[in-house]
Amino acid sequence: MRSLAVLLKNELKLNIRNMNMVIFAVILPLVVLVILGFLYGTSPAAEGAGFTFLEQSIGALCTISICAGGLMGLPLVVSEYRERKILKRFKVTPISPIMLLMVEFLIYVIYSAVSLATIIPVAMLFWKVEMHGSWIAFLGSWLLTMVSTLSIGMMVGGVAKNAKTASVIACILYFPMLIFSGATLPFEVMPETMQKIVQFFPMTQGIQLMKATFLGTPFHNIWLPVLVMLGVTILCFGVAVKCFKWE
Numbered sequence: 001m002r003s004l005a006v007l008l009k010n011e012l013k014l015n016i017r018n019m020n021m022v023i024f025a026v027i028l029p030l031v032v033l034v035i036l037g038f039l040y041g042t043s044p045a046a047e048g049a050g051f052t053f054l055e056q057s058i059g060a061l062c063t064i065s066i067c068a069g070g071l072m073g074l075p076l077v078v079s080e081y082r083e084r085k086i087l088k089r090f091k092v093t094p095i096s097p098i099m100l101l102m103v104e105f106l107i108y109v110i111y112s113a114v115s116l117a118t119i120i121p122v123a124m125l126f127w128k129v130e131m132h133g134s135w136i137a138f139l140g141s142w143l144l145t146m147v148s149t150l151s152i153g154m155m156v157g158g159v160a161k162n163a164k165t166a167s168v169i170a171c172i173l174y175f176p177m178l179i180f181s182g183a184t185l186p187f188e189v190m191p192e193t194m195q196k197i198v199q200f201f202p203m204t205q206g207i208q209l210m211k212a213t214f215l216g217t218p219f220h221n222i223w224l225p226v227l228v229m230l231g232v233t234i235l236c237f238g239v240a241v242k243c244f245k246w247e
Helices: 002-018 020-040 053-083 086-091 097-127 135-159 163-180 192-198 202-215 223-242
Strands: none
Touching: 002 020, 002 097, 020 053, 020 097, 053 086, 053 097, 053 135, 053 163, 053 202, 097 135, 097 223, 135 163, 135 202, 135 223, 163 192, 163 202, 202 223
16 A cells, blocks of 8 residues: 555656646646636526526536546556556566556546536636536546546556557547537537437546536436446456556
């Protein structure tokens, strides 16, 4: 446990010094919130139901940080360590692949949690956003969305031979999920055919679930997003650990 804590502390320091994830996982979602706040303020959402535009967008805003960390930050760090032979040095220490992947995983959990802890209070303070649903249900859906997305990043980082390969795979995953999962382009305005395709993205299911739990609106077939995200998590974690290579 002490080794895990020391490694987490050192890796987190290095990650923060790099500043990339501080910008994209913490500052960027807050900037997007502020822009949307000035543009829409407390304007009602297009579909009405008594909710403001920002209230309907909270779930999507929270996933910007998750997407940046899980699909770009995590896989690139692990693959870069492999390419620079840093993982090879770890191999001769008591650190196991599971411990190393868990440390990198926890770093992006921290980023996502910090983003969540800034977005919602700022939205509530300046634009009177209210929680209409259940905090427990919302946080549960956020946690499931985060874990399933970060597990994809762990899988990519675990199997990619070098940073270039990881970057290509990460981009292929990152941009479609960011654009078509509902994090930027609202799911409701997509053509029906596209909706049927992107509903299999774990982030799509997560955003829809977070939206429903934050607004307190009914969610039909709640087990679908839960099973999709749990399935992705188990599969990706298993592949990441089993196929992990030190060099």
